[in-house]
Amino acid sequence: MHGLGNDFVVVDAREHAVALDAAAVRALADRRRGVGCDQLIVLEPSAEADLFMRIYNADGQEAQACGNATRCVAKLTHAQEGVIETVAGRLPWRAEGDDIEVDMGPVRTAWHEIPLAREGPDTARVDLSVGPLNGPACCNVGNPHATFLVLDADAVDLGSLGPLAERHPLFPEGANIGIVEVRSPSELRLRVWERGAGVTQACGSGACAALTAAHRRGFAERRATVHLDGGPLLITWREADHHVLMRGPTAHVFSGMIDLDELSLERA
Numbered sequence: 001m002h003g004l005g006n007d008f009v010v011v012d013a014r015e016h017a018v019a020l021d022a023a024a025v026r027a028l029a030d031r032r033r034g035v036g037c038d039q040l041i042v043l044e045p046s047a048e049a050d051l052f053m054r055i056y057n058a059d060g061q062e063a064q065a066c067g068n069a070t071r072c073v074a075k076l077t078h079a080q081e082g083v084i085e086t087v088a089g090r091l092p093w094r095a096e097g098d099d100i101e102v103d104m105g106p107v108r109t110a111w112h113e114i115p116l117a118r119e120g121p122d123t124a125r126v127d128l129s130v131g132p133l134n135g136p137a138c139c140n141v142g143n144p145h146a147t148f149l150v151l152d153a154d155a156v157d158l159g160s161l162g163p164l165a166e167r168h169p170l171f172p173e174g175a176n177i178g179i180v181e182v183r184s185p186s187e188l189r190l191r192v193w194e195r196g197a198g199v200t201q202a203c204g205s206g207a208c209a210a211l212t213a214a215h216r217r218g219f220a221e222r223r224a225t226v227h228l229d230g231g232p233l234l235i236t237w238r239e240a241d242h243h244v245l246m247r248g249p250t251a252h253v254f255s256g257m258i259d260l261d262e263l264s265l266e267r268a
Helices: 022-029 067-076 158-166 204-216 260-267
Strands: 006-012 039-044 051-057 081-086 089-096 099-106 137-140 144-150 176-184 187-194 198-200 223-228 231-237 243-248
Touching (some): 022 039, 022 260, 051 067, 067 099, 067 243, 158 187, 158 198, 204 231
Parallel strands (some): 144 176
Antiparallel strands (some): 099 243, 231 243
8 A cells, every 4th residue: 555655565463463573574675575665564453442553664673653554554444434553652533535634643842752862942943964954843743753944855865864864863763854845834845764764755744743843933834735755645733732633645556465484585
């Protein structure tokens, strides 16, 4: 499945558990020798929600949240609304026509919640420079984000600067890196380097972080369309409870089976 080109292998392990180590995840995510994806999603039973969604980045490391994957999994349930449990918490969702809207929960902006390696006076403009990029707004939308506001998002060499920023000592758990161009108070252009996955066509939590960053800096309203390489997402940051909502399309590409034992032999 994919959400605006942010693609996922979704494994249904609700009835039969599937053992996947980091090497197996990397092999499945490999675009030449596996299936190929940005993230691997494993569906598990949940006592508190409709299901539990476990998320692995393409590098084999487990992630806390993924907005586009949440929308894809919600679509698979064929329901009109529901709740998906993740490591980052319970995410309510509802169908809006052909789109899925997910409540990603409150945006966390305290330095220790992101987390940052050191306390700073204002996480809306952090003292950090990576090449020509400087002063990102940092937050946590289920996972850590650093969002740089620039005049031209497409002019930034994200492939080179992204990994440097992701692994900066300021981010003890790494960070997703967003490059945002404010086109108007209700229109943003975003490119994303995802932690553990690299440059992706879209990033749902990154789009949420982009809107909150632009709003905190006084450049955007609380509701805006965020244009990613794969297409637009509608993001709303509610004032009452600071929850951020993400709305957009999903697509099912194909279903199939793969022999993990054969994949293990291929890995070896």
